[in-house]
Every structure is written in structure tokens, then in C-alpha cells.
Amino acid sequence: MDSKRRNFLKVAGLTAIAGIGAPSAFNMLLKGEALASSGGGHGEAAAPSGTRWGMVVDVKKFAENPELANQCISACHTVHNVPDFGNAKDEIKWLWVEKYPNAFPEHSQDKRPDYVQELPIMVLCNHCEKPPCVRACPTKATYKKKDGIVAMDYHRCIGCRFCMAACPYGARSFNWRDPRGKDENGNPFIKAENPKFPTRMRGVVEKCNFCTERLAIGQLPACVEAAAQSKALVFGDLNDPHSEVSQVLKANFTIQRKPSAGTHPSLFYII
Amino acid sequence: MIEKALKGSTGYWVWMLFLLSIMGAGGMFYAQQFNYGLGITGMSRDVTWGVYISQFTFLVGVAAGGLMLVLPYYLHNYKAFGRIVILGEFMAIAAIAMCLMFIIADLGQPMRALNVMLHPTPNSMLFWDMIVLNGYLVLNVLCGWVVLQSEYKGVKYPKWIKPFIYLSIPWAISIHTVTAFLYCGLPGRHFWLTAILAPRFLASAFAAGPALLMIIAMILKRTTKFDIGREAQDKLVTIIGYAALINFFFLGCEFFVAYYSQMPGHMHTLDYLFWGLGHGDQVYNNLVPFMRASVVMGLAGIALIFVSRAKQSDGLLVLSCLLIFVAFWIDKGLGLVLGGFVPNMLDQVTEYYPSVQELGITAAIWATGFFILSILYKVAISVKLEKEA
Amino acid sequence: MYGKGRIIPALIIFLGLMTSPIWLQLGNASKTPKPEKPKDYTECVEPTQYMRETHMLLLNQWRDDILREDADMERNDPKRVGHTANGTAYVRSLQNGCMNCHTSKKKFCDECHEYAAVKPYCWDCHIQPKEAM
Numbered sequence: 001m002d003s004k005r006r007n008f009l010k011v012a013g014l015t016a017i018a019g020i021g022a023p024s025a026f027n028m029l030l031k032g033e034a035l036a037s038s039g040g041g042h043g044e045a046a047a048p049s050g051t052r053w054g055m056v057v058d059v060k061k062f063a064e065n066p067e068l069a070n071q072c073i074s075a076c077h078t079v080h081n082v083p084d085f086g087n088a089k090d091e092i093k094w095l096w097v098e099k100y101p102n103a104f105p106e107h108s109q110d111k112r113p114d115y116v117q118e119l120p121i122m123v124l125c126n127h128c129e130k131p132p133c134v135r136a137c138p139t140k141a142t143y144k145k146k147d148g149i150v151a152m153d154y155h156r157c158i159g160c161r162f163c164m165a166a167c168p169y170g171a172r173s174f175n176w177r178d179p180r181g182k183d184e185n186g187n188p189f190i191k192a193e194n195p196k197f198p199t200r201m202r203g204v205v206e207k208c209n210f211c212t213e214r215l216a217i218g219q220l221p222a223c224v225e226a227a228a229q230s231k232a233l234v235f236g237d238l239n240d241p242h243s244e245v246s247q248v249l250k251a252n253f254t255i256q257r258k259p260s261a262g263t264h265p266s267l268f269y270i271i
Numbered sequence: 272m273i274e275k276a277l278k279g280s281t282g283y284w285v286w287m288l289f290l291l292s293i294m295g296a297g298g299m300f301y302a303q304q305f306n307y308g309l310g311i312t313g314m315s316r317d318v319t320w321g322v323y324i325s326q327f328t329f330l331v332g333v334a335a336g337g338l339m340l341v342l343p344y345y346l347h348n349y350k351a352f353g354r355i356v357i358l359g360e361f362m363a364i365a366a367i368a369m370c371l372m373f374i375i376a377d378l379g380q381p382m383r384a385l386n387v388m389l390h391p392t393p394n395s396m397l398f399w400d401m402i403v404l405n406g407y408l409v410l411n412v413l414c415g416w417v418v419l420q421s422e423y424k425g426v427k428y429p430k431w432i433k434p435f436i437y438l439s440i441p442w443a444i445s446i447h448t449v450t451a452f453l454y455c456g457l458p459g460r461h462f463w464l465t466a467i468l469a470p471r472f473l474a475s476a477f478a479a480g481p482a483l484l485m486i487i488a489m490i491l492k493r494t495t496k497f498d499i500g501r502e503a504q505d506k507l508v509t510i511i512g513y514a515a516l517i518n519f520f521f522l523g524c525e526f527f528v529a530y531y532s533q534m535p536g537h538m539h540t541l542d543y544l545f546w547g548l549g550h551g552d553q554v555y556n557n558l559v560p561f562m563r564a565s566v567v568m569g570l571a572g573i574a575l576i577f578v579s580r581a582k583q584s585d586g587l588l589v590l591s592c593l594l595i596f597v598a599f600w601i602d603k604g605l606g607l608v609l610g611g612f613v614p615n616m617l618d619q620v621t622e623y624y625p626s627v628q629e630l631g632i633t634a635a636i637w638a639t640g641f642f643i644l645s646i647l648y649k650v651a652i653s654v655k656l657e658k659e660a
Numbered sequence: 661m662y663g664k665g666r667i668i669p670a671l672i673i674f675l676g677l678m679t680s681p682i683w684l685q686l687g688n689a690s691k692t693p694k695p696e697k698p699k700d701y702t703e704c705v706e707p708t709q710y711m712r713e714t715h716m717l718l719l720n721q722w723r724d725d726i727l728r729e730d731a732d733m734e735r736n737d738p739k740r741v742g743h744t745a746n747g748t749a750y751v752r753s754l755q756n757g758c759m760n761c762h763t764s765k766k767k768f769c770d771e772c773h774e775y776a777a778v779k780p781y782c783w784d785c786h787i788q789p790k791e792a793m
Contacts, residue, residue: 081787088621089315098617105618106536123617132458138397139386143728153727154785158386159309159379162397164319168459170616174319174379176310180784193787196756201784202308203379216726216740261458 052148053127053210054238054266055224056248061232062097062120068232069097069120075226076208081199083179083189092173094208095124095223100271106258119271122223122233125150125171125208126257126265133163133172142205148238148266149210157204164205168261171207178202238266272423275653276646282494287645290638297635300628301376309379312629317621318612322605322633323377327370329479329604330640331450332472334366334407336480338443339510345436351502354655358484358499360415361647363443366480367408369640376632396452403446410439415647423654447472454611462540462611465528471521472603477514479599481507482592487648489589497652501583508580508588515573515595519566522602543613544606548620555620558609561601569598693775696767703744704761716780722752755786763789 062069076082076095083092101109103121131150133142141156142163164172179199182188190199197213200206211221219225224235236245254268279287304311314321340359343349375381392398414436421428451469458464485507491497529537542548545563547556572594579587614620625633704711706718725739742752751757762768765788773780 090310091316102617102619135394136396136457138392138395138401139383139390140392141386145728151727153723155723156383156386156390157380158383160374160377160397161319161379162395162453165454165460165611166457168616170317173316175308176314177308195787195790198755198785198787201781205379258459263458 050146050239052129052238052266053215054148054236054245054268055210055221056234056245056252056254056268056270057122058232058234058270059119059121060270061227061230062122063115065230065232066120068227068230069122072122072223072226072233073097075222078192079194079197079211079214079222080209081179081190081194081197082206083199084191085177085189086183090176092175092179092206094173094206095122097121098123103269104255104257106260107255116271121269123169123171123257124223124267125210126169126263126267127208127210128266129264130262132166132168132261132263136162136166138162145212147212147215149212151209151212152206154198154200154204154206159203159205161205168258168263169265172205173207174205175200175202272420272650272654273646275650278653279649283645283649287642290642290645293638294635294642297632297638300631300635303628304376304632305381309377311626313623313625315621315623317615317619318609318623320377320608320612321623322625322629323373325604325608326633326636327373327377328450328472328608329600330366330370330373331404331447332476332599332603333480333483334363334370335443335447335473335476336478336484337363337411338440339477339481339507339514340484341436341443342440343506346440349506351500351506354497355484355488355499355503357415357419357651357655358488358648359480360411360418361651362480362484362487362644363411364408364415364647365640365644367404367411367446368643369636370404371408372636372639373633376636396449396456400446400449400453403442403449407439407442407446410435410442414439419651419654422658425658444473447476454607459616460611461534461536463607465525467521467524471518471525474514474518474521475599475603478511478518479596479603481511481514482596482599485511485592486589486596487644489585489592491648491652492585495652496656504588505580508576511592511595512573512576515569515576515599518599518602519569519573522566539614540610543620544610548613550614550620553620555613555622557622557624558606562606565598565601565606568594569602572598690775693771695769695771696764698761698763701761703746703748705742705744705750707745719754719782722754726752754782759789765789 073093073095077084077093080094082094085091097120100112100116100119100121103123109117127148127150129148131142131144134144134150137143138160139156139158141154141158142150142152144150159174161174164174179189179202193199211219211223214221220228221233221235224233227233234245234248236243238245238249240246248270249268252270254270256265256268312321312323337359340352340356344352344356375384378384387398387401414432417432418428418436448469451472454460454463455465455468485504488497488499488504492499526541529541539548543555544558545566547554547559572591575587575591575594579585579591609623612621612623706714711718729737729739740752742750744750751760759765765783
């Protein structure tokens, strides 16, 4: 009887310890995300602290000026030495245009007028508040910085492509072949190298870095700069209520891509 | 003990040379991939994992399948498995070796593979998979070898090995659970985002692993004096048959949830795999014949395996095991991984076709696995037959 | 000794092969590397001896600081902007820092790396300065 009771107490004690320990272990695994997601509906983003870079894409302005999107893309891809392989299989892109139903596949497409279907939607890395790619990466080669930018260390990437499976936005590209190579006609895949920025090497994943290297020296992201005249892209600190981007967000109805994934993108769209 | 692998019949040596030639050809393909990059495969920006990762996923199951022999023998003292438990452990070794090779073959920067240990990242399931797979490899090498060595010396295995054997039982569950977690923890991929993925993986593993073992055991029965015995054979039939049935039950659950709820994201991949996915003015269906064949073969296999037992027919038994093994190989080694990428995150469809080099490397890794398996089985069976003679 | 006729010649061949790098290269001492130092600068970010021994670790530290921390150049963040012993400011960057002074990879980096037969993969991604051909 006594020994039974002692055993029972032991088990009860251990269970209690495990019960207390489990949530905190789980929390450690998710880096506090478990608690942060307890907001209503699809949850609210974490309380602001420090800088969080974000962007508003004004789709109407891209529709008005069909050339604008290409100017932004070319600015981005030139600055970052993004190669052009000329085929979809090897393609690498940081910033590109999708149609409305592709950029927002989970939004209703019923009774949409044709012009909406054809709207050019600029898509890029969403620099999520809770990035699934960062959760998946086995080497911390991709990580979230304090300023909200989801960045990559190409030196460390082992090319497992787990982040590509994890990203709900298809924002990531893989270097299937040497980006510094040449095509059959001897033309380099990187048309003109920017000597201020590195290229990547074969076998690593890459994506938009929100121009973290330009922000560090007080410049705006290359795409934002290219769209500066039209103000089609508004960039700034989402945590600063007086920043231009916060003002635009206050004054307009905006949407985000795939809110059901619970990632809380730093990117907003005015349709 | 290992010297037993160096003495064999002509058939044994022809088999080993055959495997070596496939390994050699695959080595040359791998050199090509190493120099050019993974662009040499059929994978693309949209389908970022191909046959390498799908083979890996399937083989984790084959490795975990060894549990179905270890558990009854050591935990329930089921004596009839005494002769074959070593075969289960050795099959796990070969399967895990293949898994590790498939992962390395799939890495863009294989020279940096150890970064996973240099920068340990507990929030990544791949980190845990690395731990459980390597741990399971060590456990099986240790338990299998020590127990066989004792048998060779004609003594009972040492006591200290028991805890490792007991540890290997939950560990087998963990390898396939963590491998399922690689997929089912990703928010954007509806096909994988299901809580029964790990149970389904385990069910198919417990059918496919023992099915392969049964096929090999029947070959050994023909070519050597090694017979696993009628009782063990009949018990394995029960295990394979029920595990396969449970797998189909889980698959049925997936179908119900997708088609009754009519959630588009849940239906898309099943549409693509089993009926063809209409998208724009095109229908994408390159995996449909395989997936349908998988269901037919699997169900036929289940029916036949019970008939084979009633009729005590070894021929029928081999056929049914072959059907079940191939069915689950298609289901998990093809459909599960490739299907998850269709449609892509932007509701577009890219179909995947493996390249010649990719298939060559895949064949070579399978050949390497069978090479390891042949050596281990040669040793195990030589020891067993010698002791019994 | 049993099998002496085969073991001893085999041992000799084995030893010969193992030591071949030494006697094949006898008298072929390659010249000591002489990396060309910048003419316009007298001082590096750390003392010469330190740089010789530890520049790879220093570069790794820079990499981790710049990529992973919020290193704002405008605020003169020490993670991004360093200062030499004499107080000269420099950018902590291989491509945009080191190579500003050491303008030739061939005459500086390669000189020692080739001698020591090491092949760092820096230049697989980083763009080397255009060499005056």
C-alpha cells in the first residue's frame, strides 16, 4: 500500500513537472510565437518595439503606368546582381509581377471585373513577423533581424531548400546552376555586375533582402527609389505612427497576402 | 565475423558486381551534378524537391518497419521472430544509409552539410531529423552487431545491450514522426498540413518495411537453407496486412476531409494526384496513372496476402508483398512529396519530370543500399546457418 | 620471417610512395610569398602580424556582425564602421573595405593563398576589383 502510494506520488510529481515544463519548452521551440498568436481571428501582430520596416504597394499606380513595374524590377535585379537564365526552371527573382488571382489565391475571385483580374501585383518577400522559412532553416542561414527584415547569410546556406517548401508566398529562389556562368551564346547571366554587391554561388537559396545594405547607408530600397516619383511604393517604419507608411496605412484600406497562414507580412496592398 | 561476407557462391559475386556497376555509373552522374549544380535534375523553382527527397521519405519508413520485428521479439518475447529480428535491424541500417545519401545528394552545398551541427537550430525539424536518423543508425548497428556477435560466439547477448534495444523501439517511431513533421508543419502546403501525416507514414512504414523483408526472406528460402519458419511468416502476414489496411483507412480520411469540406486548397493536390487538375485550359495529370495503380495494387495486395496465408502459397505471398511494397513506394516515394508542390504558392502548376542523371544517382543510391544490405545479410545468415548446422 | 620476399619490397615501395612529396620536391624550395601592400596607406585595421594570422576570423566576425545585427552606418555603428589604431574610420567589408586599399586580389590575396595551397571561396560570390591588365 505504502509503496504504491509512493509510486503514485512520484508519477504525479513527474507529470506535474512535465506539465509545467511543456508549454515553456514548446514556447522555446517557437520562440514565443505560441503566446503571441492568441489574438482574435487570424491574430494580431506583436506589440511594436523598435523599428519594423514595411511597405505599401499601391497597385492602382502600377496599373496606370505599365512601365513602372519593370523599372522597379530592373533596379532591384541590377543592384543585387540577380542572374537572368532566360527559362522558368532555373529562374531567380527577388521582385516580380503576378496577376491578382495568383498573388491572392485565397481571396474571392467571384464576379471580379476583368480589370481586377489583370491588375499587375508586385510580389516579393513579405518579411513576415512570423516567418515559416526561419522556423524551417536548419542552420540559421535565414533569420529575422531586429528591424523585422528576414535576411539570409549565403555563406552558411547548405541548399536544402526547406525554406522554399515553407514559404507560403513562393518568394524564394534557388541557384540551380552557377549564376556567374554564360549561356550558349557566351552572354553572362548577370548582364552588368554591380561591383558594390556580391553575387551568389551555385547551390544556395536567395530572395529579396529589403535592401538592408542600402538602408544601412541611409538609402531607400532600390525598387522604392525607382518608383519614387509616383509614390507607388511607400516604405518606412511600421512601428512609427508618424512615418509616411503608417499614415498611408491609416488613410487606406489595404490587404495582405494569405492572412490565414498567420505570418503577418510587412507588406500591404492598396487595390 | 565480417569475413563471412568475403566467401560466397558465384551468384553472390555476380549480384555484388552488378550492384557495383550501378554504383559506379551513378558516381559518374553525381560528379556531373556536383560540377554543374542541381539544375541537372528535373527540379525547378516550383517543384523544389524531387525523387531524392521522396526516396528519402519512403526509406525512413522502410527503416522504421524493422520495429515490427524488434517489438514483438524483445517486448513481448515472441520467440518465432528470433531468427529474423536481426534481418529487421540490418534492413534498418541499409535504409538509413540510403536516407543519408539521398539527403546529401539533394543538398545544393553538400560540403557544408555539417553546418547543421555547427549551428544547431532546435526550431528546425531538419535538425531533429538529423539527430533521430543518425541515432537510429547507431542504435541498429550496435544492437544488431552485438547480438549477432554473441550468437556467433555461442553465448547469450550481454545485459548492457538491453537498454539500447528498448530505446530503439520508441526511436523507430520517432524517425518517421519527425520526418512527417518536416512536411506537416508548413503553413502554406495544404496537402501536407494534416495531423494524420505522421500516423499515415507509420502505417505505410509498418507494411512496406516488413513486405520488403518478406520478399527477401522468400528469396533466401529459395537460394539458401535459411528458412524464417511458417509461424513467423504467418505472423508477418498479419502485420503487413493490417498495417496496409490502416494506411488505406487514413488515405480515405484524407479524401473525406478534402471532398466533403470542399476546401479548395485541400482538394487541389488530391485532384492533381488522382483525377488530374484542371487549371486554365489545361489538365495536369502526369502522376494520375501511378497513383491509381498504387491504390489498385495496394488493395489487391492486401486481399492476396490473406489468401496466400490461407492457401499457404509462397508464390502468392511474394506477389502480394511486391504489390504492397510498390504501391506504398508510389504513394510515398512519388506522390506525397511531388504532389505537395502542386499547385505552387501562386496557384500555378509546374509538373516535374526527373532527369536521366537524377534517376542514375537515385538508382546508384538504391544499389548502395542493397550492397550494404547484401553484406550484412550474408554475415547474419552465414552465422545463423553455421550455428544451426 | 614468413613471406619476407613479398613483405619487405612492398614495405619499401609503400615508404617510397608515402615520402615521394618530400624527395620529389628536394631542392625546389618555392620563393616566399611577397604580397604587395597598398602604397597610399601605411596602416591596416589591425597590426600586420595579427592580420597575417587571423584575417579569416576577423572577416567571419565582420560577416556575422553586418549580416545579423542592425548595423546602421549613419549612426557610425561599430558593427559596420571600424577604426584603426590611429583613428581612421573604415568600412567593415571585404568587397567595399579591404579591397579599397588592397586593389589587386592577384598581387595580395593570391600571393599567400597559392603558396599555402588554400582555396577560400570568398570570390565565388564577392566581386574582386577589376585588375589593371
